[in-house]
Amino acid sequence: MDAFMQAAIDEARRGLGEGGIPIGSVLVHDGRIIGRGHNRRVQEGSAILHGEMDAIENAGRHPAAVYRASTVYTTLSPCAMCSGTILLYGIRPSWARRRCCARAASRSWCCRMPPAAS
């Protein structure tokens, strides 16, 4: 598996461990992760803290050229809000191509995620 997608999955696991919705994301520029995040809507009581938004926020502020040369890896296809942000900054999106379980939030584990290594 792609190391950056694995990092996004690790973020999703981190979110699940916090009692949140298991969706993770990383922002990658020049072969390096510059931002990591996971869905924190439950943890923070937020309406907007999706994994992609958290990763982009945690990356801090960068010149426009950095965003345009970056890729966001996410464990679930981006929603309209995250897609809008990704388009606004010209970030390339990358997400797992498999369809995910629509009930991921109510299940103990998202169908997209492989079991944790023991």
Ligand SMILES: [Zn+2]
């Ligand atoms: Zn979203």
